[in-house]
Amino acid sequence: MKLLIGNKNYSSWSFRVWLTMKVKEIEFEEDLRPFDVENDYADFFEFSPTGKVPVLQHDGLTVVESLAILEYLAEQFPDKNLWPANPRSRSDARCISHEMHAGFMALRAACPMNMRRKHAAIAVDEAVLKDVRRIETIWSQCLDKSGGPFLFGDYSIADGMYAPIVNRLQIYELSNIDAVASYTQTMTSLTPWQDWDKAARDEPWVIDIDEV
Structure with missing residues (x-):
């Protein structure tokens, strides 16, 4: 592969x-x-x-x-086990993964992923805040049902789909709720996450991210 x-x-x-x-x-x-x-x-x-x-x-x-x-x-x-074994959980995981794939356009446009960006809040409009509130609801509900540490207990495709959102909410300081903080800690503590982050910071290329 x-x-x-x-x-x-x-x-x-x-x-x-x-x-x-x-x-x-x-x-x-x-x-x-x-x-x-x-x-x-x-x-x-x-x-x-x-x-x-x-x-x-x-x-x-x-x-x-x-x-x-x-x-x-x-x-x-x-x-x-890329999807949850439980049929109901698997259905929920697919739903929120597809919602991520097709949605949250305001957040994605206003706050691009940027692993090197210093953490600092920016002014965002109501459309972005609506996206953030929806993500907060998804993560809170999933973690409450599964008990964590990932959205459906064990790491699944749903976690992969929301990984860049973890970066966005963190670096643009868009949420301060406990569920987001807990999930962010879980995801950013992953060794592969840290390997990617280090490689990103070591890259020589700087691009206007509005053009990516």
């Missing part, structure tokens, strides 16, 4: 898949391709039909889109 990813400082969609594969100990070759903003990512089309990352290459297949990749991995590695 080869996973093609973008810059670790900025590539939230790459982070979702990479983190999950590392936590679940799924072996893969990492192939980092720096964002080429000036050329409109022309070289990405050499390996990605969408011109975007991440891309998983496996057994002659090219799988694109983070959630599709994670679903593919769940099928390939049923023993890794």
